[in-house]
Amino acid sequence: MHPLLEAIAQRSSLNSFDPQARLDDSTIHELIGWASRAPSAFNLQNWRFIAVRSDAAKQRLRQLAWDQPKVSEAAVTFILCGVLPDTDQLPARLQPSVEAGFMPANMPSSWQQAAKQLYADSPRARRDEAIRSATLAAATLMQAGQALGLGACPMTGFDAPAVATHFGLGTDEIPVMLVAMGRAAPGNWPQKPRRPLQQILELA
């Protein structure tokens, strides 16, 4: 089986992590470097990552996440923040693509116009985009973790306003997901069975 398919087949959301395992900061840097290569609309890269890896910070986050043990037992629990799109920042985000020689010099400003059209006067469109971007980054983070022999559990059961306050998120930042990551302990479940294809797929 192709390794990319094998990874999908073997992935499951961990509940039990080896609480002794740690990730050093250089590994965290490497993981977030990979996560940041996820796609985002207009290459806005509207995300920020908080790697919660000290005992004190993990305990505090665990309290804000229904006291779920995996938050503190995982080596690191990442807070994936989506950022509300700010189209004023788009030219700077795209300038490296111009400098790399493949993007025409006038394209950042035309993309900026398109982005303004998409997000202007629509707080919901901006929030949706923040959630999509952070979620795509979460998926890429978990894929990179698998490559490093690490398991993960994406979590949405937490007190989002309290997490935003305690961890100092900006007013334009949304805590979209927690991703607990570390070494699997024994006793995790296999991947759960899925709905049959005929319930979820339509051909047009």
Add this chain to the structure above:
Amino acid sequence: MHPLLEAIAQRSSLNSFDPQARLDDSTIHELIGWASRAPSAFNLQNWRFIAVRSDAAKQRLRQLAWDQPKVSEAAVTFILCGVLPDTDQLPARLQPSVEAGFMPANMPSSWQQAAKQLYADSPRARRDEAIRSATLAAATLMQAGQALGLGACPMTGFDAPAVATHFGLGTDEIPVMLVAMGRAAPGNWPQKPRRPLQQILELA
């Protein structure tokens, strides 16, 4: 390099697809089978996929997506729908895990209570969850596509209400993303440069 990291490094959002390439329905079935193995909160699997692969349907979708040629030139453009969580359906979604022998029989109802707590009285929490689930499925779909030698472009620039109407989405379904997928034509850009790590990562 580990194949999972190589896939992250080599992925880029395609703009040019081979317009002659097609995907047969069995390949579409296979791709969506893999996509459905993405994680979702409580294993709700709150997603639905419309594979737009006929010429007429692709042309119509393209008109609703800023007339972007890749929508019709890709072999298939998938509409990734997120479904607003319906906690009444959760026991049925988890029953196969009970029958498989690893989930205790009383757990679906306790998860249902937790899910009700998370989503009750919060239309925004339900919408956010629909967007997260469909986006995780989109990431897994693109990973499976890479395994099959296919490139992709995730897209959020489309008229969501019009897509929902034209393709008959239910009132609980949100068109979260389009994913154009097919064989790459020559001339696509490389992956765009990313922001430096110090702008996006905080250690706690």
